[in-house]
Amino acid sequence: MKDSGDGGGRLILAGAPIGQAGDASPRLREALEKADVVAAEDTRRLRRLASELGAEIGGRIVSYYDANETGRAAELLEVLLAGYTVLVITDAGMPGVSDPGYRLTSLAVEAGVRVTSLPGPSAVTTALAVSGLPSDRFCFEGFPPRKPGERARRLAALAAEERTMVFFEAPHRLATALSAMAEAFGDDRPAVVCRELTKTYEEVRRGGLRELADWAAEGVKGEITVVVAGHVEQETEPVIEDLVAEVERRTEAGVPRKQAIVDVAKAAGIPKRDLYDAVHRA
Numbered sequence: 201m202k203d204s205g206d207g208g209g210r211l212i213l214a215g216a217p218i219g220q221a222g223d224a225s226p227r228l229r230e231a232l233e234k235a236d237v238v239a240a241e242d243t244r245r246l247r248r249l250a251s252e253l254g255a256e257i258g259g260r261i262v263s264y265y266d267a268n269e270t271g272r273a274a275e276l277l278e279v280l281l282a283g284y285t286v287l288v289i290t291d292a293g294m295p296g297v298s299d300p301g302y303r304l305t306s307l308a309v310e311a312g313v314r315v316t317s318l319p320g321p322s323a324v325t326t327a328l329a330v331s332g333l334p335s336d337r338f339c340f341e342g343f344p345p346r347k348p349g350e351r352a353r354r355l356a357a358l359a360a361e362e363r364t365m366v367f368f369e370a371p372h373r374l375a376t377a378l379s380a381m382a383e384a385f386g387d388d389r390p391a392v393v394c395r396e397l398t399k400t401y402e403e404v405r406r407g408g409l410r411e412l413a414d415w416a417a418e419g420v421k422g423e424i425t426v427v428v429a430g431h432v433e434q435e436t437e438p439v440i441e442d443l444v445a446e447v448e449r450r451t452e453a454g455v456p457r458k459q460a461i462v463d464v465a466k467a468a469g470i471p472k473r474d475l476y477d478a479v480h481r482a
Contacts, residue, residue: 209280211288211308213301215320218292218423219398221252223321229255231318235287237279239264239272241300242291264288264300273304280313292423293322298342298368323397324366327425330404331364331392334430338364344377351377355384360431367426371395374420378413381428385409390429396422440478443468447479 212231217223232238232250236259240246243263250257264272276286288295288304294317295301308315328335341358344367345351358365369377374393381391387410395403401422405412409428443464450460461479465472 208313209283210285211280211305211313211315212285212318213295213305213315214287214289214318215294215322216249216289216292217398218321218323218326219396219402221249223398224249224253225318225320228318228320229253231287232257232289234285235259236284237262237276237286239276239286239288239304241265241289245291246289259285259287264304266300269300269303273307276304277307277311277313280308281311293324294320297322297324297340321398323368323394323423323425326397327392327394327427328364328366330394330397331427332406333364333390333392333427335364337362337430338366340366343368343370344380346373348380351380352384355380359384362430362432364430365428367428369424369426371420371422371424374424374426375413375416378409378416378426381426382409382413385428385431387411392427393420394425394427395420397425399423440475443470443475444478444482447475448482 212235214228214231216228232253232255235257238246238257238259238261240261241264243261246257246261262272262276264276280286286304288301290299290301293299296305305315324340328338339361341354345354367377378391378393382389388408391407391409391412393403393405393412393416395401395405399422403422405415407415446464447457447460450464451457455463457479461475462472465475468475
Protein backbone atom coordinates (compact mmCIF):
# COMPACT_ATOMS: atom_id res chain seq x y z
CA MET A 201 0.00 0.00 0.00
CA LYS A 202 1.54 3.28 -1.10
CA ASP A 203 2.06 5.88 1.58
CA SER A 204 -0.55 8.60 1.30
CA GLY A 205 1.50 11.29 3.06
CA ASP A 206 3.90 13.41 1.05
CA GLY A 207 3.99 11.13 -1.97
CA GLY A 208 7.16 9.33 -0.92
CA GLY A 209 7.47 5.97 0.77
CA ARG A 210 7.86 5.27 4.45
CA LEU A 211 10.48 3.26 6.31
CA ILE A 212 9.29 1.69 9.57
CA LEU A 213 11.89 0.41 12.04
CA ALA A 214 10.00 -2.11 14.16
CA GLY A 215 11.18 -3.18 17.59
CA ALA A 216 10.72 -6.93 18.04
CA PRO A 217 10.20 -8.72 21.39
CA ILE A 218 13.47 -9.84 22.98
CA GLY A 219 11.92 -13.00 24.40
CA GLN A 220 8.19 -12.96 24.90
CA ALA A 221 5.88 -12.48 21.92
CA GLY A 222 3.33 -11.02 24.32
CA ASP A 223 5.57 -7.95 24.72
CA ALA A 224 4.80 -6.93 21.13
CA SER A 225 2.45 -4.00 20.70
CA PRO A 226 -0.85 -4.12 18.75
CA ARG A 227 0.71 -1.57 16.40
CA LEU A 228 3.39 -4.08 15.41
CA ARG A 229 0.77 -6.62 14.38
CA GLU A 230 -1.06 -3.99 12.33
CA ALA A 231 2.14 -2.78 10.65
CA LEU A 232 3.17 -6.32 9.71
CA GLU A 233 -0.18 -6.80 7.99
CA LYS A 234 -0.17 -3.49 6.11
CA ALA A 235 3.47 -3.01 5.01
CA ASP A 236 4.20 -3.50 1.32
CA VAL A 237 7.54 -5.10 2.08
CA VAL A 238 8.75 -6.68 5.32
CA ALA A 239 12.54 -6.95 5.50
CA ALA A 240 13.45 -9.50 8.16
CA GLU A 241 16.78 -10.57 9.63
CA ASP A 242 15.44 -14.13 9.78
CA THR A 243 12.32 -14.85 7.70
CA ARG A 244 11.54 -18.03 9.65
CA ARG A 245 11.54 -16.17 12.96
CA LEU A 246 9.38 -13.49 11.38
CA ARG A 247 6.77 -16.03 10.31
CA ARG A 248 6.83 -17.62 13.75
CA LEU A 249 6.35 -14.23 15.42
CA ALA A 250 3.52 -13.35 13.05
CA SER A 251 1.83 -16.64 13.86
CA GLU A 252 2.14 -16.02 17.60
CA LEU A 253 0.66 -12.55 17.13
CA GLY A 254 -2.15 -13.81 14.91
CA ALA A 255 -0.96 -11.50 12.11
CA GLU A 256 -1.23 -12.23 8.40
CA ILE A 257 1.63 -10.60 6.53
CA GLY A 258 0.12 -9.14 3.40
CA GLY A 259 3.23 -7.75 1.74
CA ARG A 260 6.35 -9.27 0.23
CA ILE A 261 8.86 -10.77 2.66
CA VAL A 262 12.58 -10.36 1.96
CA SER A 263 15.64 -11.34 3.94
CA TYR A 264 17.75 -8.50 5.32
CA TYR A 265 20.76 -9.60 7.36
CA ASP A 266 24.44 -8.74 7.82
CA ALA A 267 25.76 -10.55 4.75
CA ASN A 268 23.31 -8.99 2.26
CA GLU A 269 22.56 -5.69 4.02
CA THR A 270 24.53 -3.42 1.69
CA GLY A 271 23.02 -4.69 -1.55
CA ARG A 272 19.54 -5.21 -0.16
CA ALA A 273 19.48 -1.69 1.33
CA ALA A 274 19.88 -0.21 -2.16
CA GLU A 275 17.02 -2.37 -3.47
CA LEU A 276 14.75 -1.39 -0.61
CA LEU A 277 15.54 2.28 -1.14
CA GLU A 278 14.15 1.98 -4.66
CA VAL A 279 10.94 0.54 -3.21
CA LEU A 280 10.71 3.45 -0.79
CA LEU A 281 11.34 6.02 -3.52
CA ALA A 282 8.52 4.44 -5.50
CA GLY A 283 6.19 5.41 -2.66
CA TYR A 284 5.78 2.11 -0.84
CA THR A 285 6.05 1.22 2.86
CA VAL A 286 8.96 -0.94 4.00
CA LEU A 287 9.06 -2.42 7.50
CA VAL A 288 12.41 -3.61 8.88
CA ILE A 289 12.41 -6.10 11.74
CA THR A 290 15.27 -8.04 13.33
CA ASP A 291 15.30 -11.17 15.47
CA ALA A 292 14.96 -9.14 18.68
CA GLY A 293 15.16 -5.52 19.74
CA MET A 294 15.48 -2.45 17.55
CA PRO A 295 16.90 -2.51 14.00
CA GLY A 296 20.18 -0.63 13.73
CA VAL A 297 21.25 -1.33 17.33
CA SER A 298 23.92 -4.00 16.75
CA ASP A 299 21.51 -5.40 14.14
CA PRO A 300 20.84 -4.70 10.43
CA GLY A 301 19.03 -1.45 9.71
CA TYR A 302 21.58 1.34 9.89
CA ARG A 303 22.56 1.33 6.20
CA LEU A 304 19.00 1.48 4.91
CA THR A 305 18.06 4.16 7.45
CA SER A 306 21.03 6.30 6.37
CA LEU A 307 20.12 5.96 2.70
CA ALA A 308 16.47 6.78 3.39
CA VAL A 309 17.34 9.87 5.43
CA GLU A 310 19.74 11.09 2.74
CA ALA A 311 17.04 10.57 0.08
CA GLY A 312 14.43 12.46 2.09
CA VAL A 313 12.28 9.39 2.74
CA ARG A 314 10.11 9.46 5.86
CA VAL A 315 11.57 7.28 8.62
CA THR A 316 9.54 6.28 11.65
CA SER A 317 9.70 3.68 14.40
CA LEU A 318 7.50 1.22 16.23
CA PRO A 319 9.23 1.18 19.63
CA GLY A 320 9.56 -2.12 21.40
CA PRO A 321 11.54 -3.98 24.06
CA SER A 322 15.28 -3.33 24.16
CA ALA A 323 17.90 -5.55 25.76
CA VAL A 324 20.04 -2.45 26.38
CA THR A 325 17.57 -0.53 28.52
CA THR A 326 16.06 -3.68 30.05
CA ALA A 327 19.46 -4.85 31.31
CA LEU A 328 20.31 -1.34 32.50
CA ALA A 329 17.06 -1.13 34.45
CA VAL A 330 17.46 -4.47 36.24
CA SER A 331 21.20 -4.09 36.86
CA GLY A 332 20.82 -1.77 39.83
CA LEU A 333 23.78 0.26 38.56
CA PRO A 334 23.49 4.03 37.97
CA SER A 335 21.20 4.63 35.00
CA ASP A 336 21.03 8.43 34.87
CA ARG A 337 23.91 8.45 32.37
CA PHE A 338 25.01 5.44 30.30
CA CYS A 339 26.60 4.49 26.99
CA PHE A 340 26.08 1.50 24.70
CA GLU A 341 29.28 -0.10 23.42
CA GLY A 342 27.83 -3.02 21.44
CA PHE A 343 30.00 -6.11 20.97
CA PRO A 344 33.65 -5.83 22.10
CA PRO A 345 36.17 -6.55 19.32
CA ARG A 346 36.91 -10.25 18.88
CA LYS A 347 40.66 -9.91 18.35
CA PRO A 348 42.55 -9.73 21.68
CA GLY A 349 44.68 -6.72 20.73
CA GLU A 350 41.78 -4.66 19.41
CA ARG A 351 39.64 -5.63 22.39
CA ALA A 352 42.34 -4.61 24.87
CA ARG A 353 42.79 -1.24 23.18
CA ARG A 354 39.05 -0.55 23.07
CA LEU A 355 38.58 -1.42 26.74
CA ALA A 356 41.65 0.55 27.81
CA ALA A 357 40.13 3.62 26.15
CA LEU A 358 37.00 3.07 28.26
CA ALA A 359 38.79 2.60 31.59
CA ALA A 360 38.10 6.19 32.67
CA GLU A 361 34.52 6.28 31.30
CA GLU A 362 32.32 7.58 34.13
CA ARG A 363 29.00 6.49 32.61
CA THR A 364 27.55 3.02 33.12
CA MET A 365 28.48 0.90 30.09
CA VAL A 366 26.31 -1.68 28.32
CA PHE A 367 27.82 -4.40 26.11
CA PHE A 368 26.52 -7.31 24.07
CA GLU A 369 28.54 -10.52 23.92
CA ALA A 370 28.24 -14.02 22.53
CA PRO A 371 28.00 -16.69 25.25
CA HIS A 372 31.09 -18.59 24.09
CA ARG A 373 33.19 -15.40 24.31
CA LEU A 374 31.73 -14.09 27.58
CA ALA A 375 34.42 -15.40 29.94
CA THR A 376 37.20 -14.01 27.73
CA ALA A 377 35.48 -10.65 27.43
CA LEU A 378 34.87 -10.37 31.18
CA SER A 379 38.51 -11.26 31.88
CA ALA A 380 39.64 -8.54 29.47
CA MET A 381 37.31 -6.07 31.19
CA ALA A 382 38.76 -7.04 34.57
CA GLU A 383 42.25 -6.35 33.21
CA ALA A 384 41.19 -2.94 31.87
CA PHE A 385 38.77 -1.78 34.56
CA GLY A 386 39.91 -3.68 37.66
CA ASP A 387 38.89 -7.03 39.15
CA ASP A 388 36.40 -5.47 41.56
CA ARG A 389 34.61 -3.11 39.15
CA PRO A 390 30.88 -3.81 39.74
CA ALA A 391 29.14 -5.48 36.80
CA VAL A 392 26.01 -7.41 35.93
CA VAL A 393 25.55 -10.20 33.39
CA CYS A 394 21.98 -10.51 32.10
CA ARG A 395 21.17 -13.77 30.36
CA GLU A 396 18.01 -14.65 28.42
CA LEU A 397 16.17 -11.47 29.44
CA THR A 398 12.36 -11.88 29.65
CA LYS A 399 12.67 -15.58 28.71
CA THR A 400 11.93 -18.69 30.74
CA TYR A 401 15.49 -19.13 32.01
CA GLU A 402 16.25 -15.46 32.64
CA GLU A 403 19.25 -14.95 34.91
CA VAL A 404 20.78 -11.77 36.32
CA ARG A 405 24.22 -12.30 37.85
CA ARG A 406 25.94 -9.52 39.83
CA GLY A 407 29.48 -9.19 41.13
CA GLY A 408 32.97 -7.91 40.41
CA LEU A 409 34.32 -8.44 36.90
CA ARG A 410 36.85 -11.10 37.95
CA GLU A 411 34.24 -12.99 39.93
CA LEU A 412 31.88 -12.94 36.96
CA ALA A 413 34.66 -14.04 34.60
CA ASP A 414 35.35 -17.08 36.81
CA TRP A 415 31.64 -17.90 36.85
CA ALA A 416 31.33 -17.58 33.06
CA ALA A 417 34.34 -19.86 32.55
CA GLU A 418 32.12 -22.76 33.62
CA GLY A 419 29.99 -22.24 30.51
CA VAL A 420 27.08 -19.93 29.73
CA LYS A 421 24.26 -20.21 27.19
CA GLY A 422 21.73 -17.79 25.74
CA GLU A 423 21.54 -14.12 24.76
CA ILE A 424 23.94 -12.05 26.86
CA THR A 425 23.96 -8.38 27.88
CA VAL A 426 26.67 -7.06 30.20
CA VAL A 427 26.32 -3.89 32.28
CA VAL A 428 29.48 -2.42 33.84
CA ALA A 429 29.68 0.41 36.36
CA GLY A 430 31.52 3.54 35.27
CA HIS A 431 34.80 4.73 36.70
CA VAL A 432 34.59 6.47 40.06
CA GLU A 433 37.41 8.83 40.95
CA GLN A 434 38.88 7.76 44.26
CA GLU A 435 39.12 10.55 46.81
CA THR A 436 42.56 10.83 48.33
CA GLU A 437 43.28 12.02 51.82
CA PRO A 438 45.04 15.40 51.88
CA VAL A 439 48.69 15.20 52.88
CA ILE A 440 49.02 17.15 56.12
CA GLU A 441 52.52 18.38 55.24
CA ASP A 442 51.13 19.99 52.08
CA LEU A 443 48.42 21.72 54.07
CA VAL A 444 50.96 23.04 56.57
CA ALA A 445 53.01 24.41 53.67
CA GLU A 446 49.88 26.10 52.28
CA VAL A 447 49.24 27.76 55.67
CA GLU A 448 52.83 29.03 55.72
CA ARG A 449 52.49 30.34 52.17
CA ARG A 450 49.35 32.28 53.06
CA THR A 451 50.89 33.57 56.26
CA GLU A 452 53.91 34.88 54.36
CA ALA A 453 51.48 36.56 51.97
CA GLY A 454 50.00 38.54 54.88
CA VAL A 455 47.05 36.38 55.97
CA PRO A 456 46.81 36.01 59.76
CA ARG A 457 47.96 32.53 60.78
CA LYS A 458 44.72 31.67 62.56
CA GLN A 459 42.65 32.69 59.52
CA ALA A 460 44.96 30.78 57.18
CA ILE A 461 44.51 27.63 59.26
CA VAL A 462 40.71 28.00 59.23
CA ASP A 463 40.59 28.58 55.46
CA VAL A 464 42.95 25.75 54.50
CA ALA A 465 41.28 23.24 56.86
CA LYS A 466 37.85 24.10 55.45
CA ALA A 467 39.01 23.73 51.85
CA ALA A 468 40.65 20.36 52.63
CA GLY A 469 37.66 19.08 54.60
CA ILE A 470 39.56 18.34 57.80
CA PRO A 471 39.04 19.57 61.38
CA LYS A 472 40.83 22.88 61.94
CA ARG A 473 42.19 21.56 65.28
CA ASP A 474 44.12 18.83 63.41
CA LEU A 475 45.71 21.39 61.11
CA TYR A 476 46.36 23.79 64.03
CA ASP A 477 48.27 21.07 65.90
CA ALA A 478 50.25 20.12 62.77
CA VAL A 479 51.23 23.75 62.12
CA HIS A 480 52.48 24.19 65.67
CA ARG A 481 54.38 20.90 65.58
CA ALA A 482 56.08 22.09 62.41
